[in-house]
Amino acid sequence: MRALNLDQLRTLVAIADLGTFAAAAQALHLAAPTVSLHISELESRLDAALLLRGKRGAQLTSAGQVLVQRGRVLLRDADEAIEQVRRHAQGRAGKVRLGSSTGVVVYLLPQVLAMLAQQYPDIDVEVSVLGSKETLARLEAGSLDLGVVTLPLPGASPLQCTPWRSDPMMAYLPADWVVPDAITPAWLADKPLIFNDSSTQMYRHTMSWFGQAGFSPTARIELNFTEAMKSLVVAGYGAAILPLEQEQAPHALGVHEAMQMRPLRPAMRRELVLVHPAHELLPAGALPVLEVLREFAQA
CATH class of the missing domain: 1.10.10.10 (Winged helix-like DNA-binding domain superfamily/Winged helix DNA-binding domain)
Structure with a gap:
């Protein structure tokens, strides 16, 4: 039949x-x-x-x-x-693989993902928590579709790059320290420090800030989880330099009452960019994800 x-x-x-x-x-x-x-x-x-x-x-x-x-x-x-x-x-459905750091995943991506779920419910975004270096490597290898990474990018890359956010870097300090209104490299260099891992862009960014003032401090501990670094600050283990990843009051950022925040002098910013292969190489659904990410762009 x-x-x-x-x-x-x-x-x-x-x-x-x-x-x-x-x-x-x-x-x-x-x-x-x-x-x-x-x-x-x-x-x-x-x-x-x-x-x-x-x-x-x-x-x-x-x-x-x-x-x-x-x-x-x-x-x-x-x-x-x-x-x-x-x-x-039409790119209104599909699976998109995105890599980014812990801070971006915790503080910035939830807003992006909520908007995506509302506007494009059939797009599934698979998020991997990665440093900038590994995100770039996976993008070039084809195991990621989109990435949010910190400038500067190391060397030449075939990937397309779009500025996304520029967030101020702040000093996070134990509550019992007597601190000035703004934190300079000279004041902070001899204090116990909590840094990102030395393989990360954030570590190089921070060391450049010290280096331009003639200092090369050694970290008491290196790790890459933003909230763990803040917890060590709260415990009085040392000071950390981290981006302010939301334009909200410190208590809304999860900053514990046993921790102080101060601006840096000279000021330093963390520049985030969106990185991806050429549009014709992106999977279905990646372009709407890029569009929604760009709605959260901030200079």
Whole structure:
């Protein structure tokens, strides 16, 4: 037996719902002979009478009732499949792999992901918590689609780069320290320090700030989880230099009452950029993710 024709099945369901061939033809924008041909071919294909034709219209046979009942499910599944393919083709669905640092993931990405879930519910963003160096490596290897990384980028890269945010760097200090209104490299260099890992862009950024003033301090500990660094500051273990990743009051940033924040002098900023391959190499869904990320751009 040949496979069912969905157009013919849709015609049968329309007749069952509307009662006549003429009404079905009008609803489906088909010529009357085409509707008749659909039904005759469907009955021939199944070797079963599906409709009883009368003066008052058409009525389903028992076989027709079974086919219409199952046919509604088949047509709904087919329509959903077509819509899913259309969403993928239009970039409104798909899986997008994004890499970024812990601070961005904790403080900035939740807002982005909430907007994406509202505007593009069929786009699944898989987030990996990575340093800038590893994010760039995975992008070039093809195991990530988008990245949020810290400038400067090391060496030449085939990836496309778009400025995203510029956040002030702040000194996070234990509550019992007596500190000036602004923190200079000279004042901070001989204090116990909590740095990002030496392989990270943030470490190089911080050391450049000290280096330009003629200092090269040694960290008491190096680690890459922003909240863990803050917890060590709260415990009095040392001071950390971290970006202020939200424009909110310190208590809204999760800054504990046992920790102080001060601006740096000279001021320093953490520059974040969006990095990705050429648009034609991006998967379905990546462009809407980029669009929403750009809505959160900040100079």
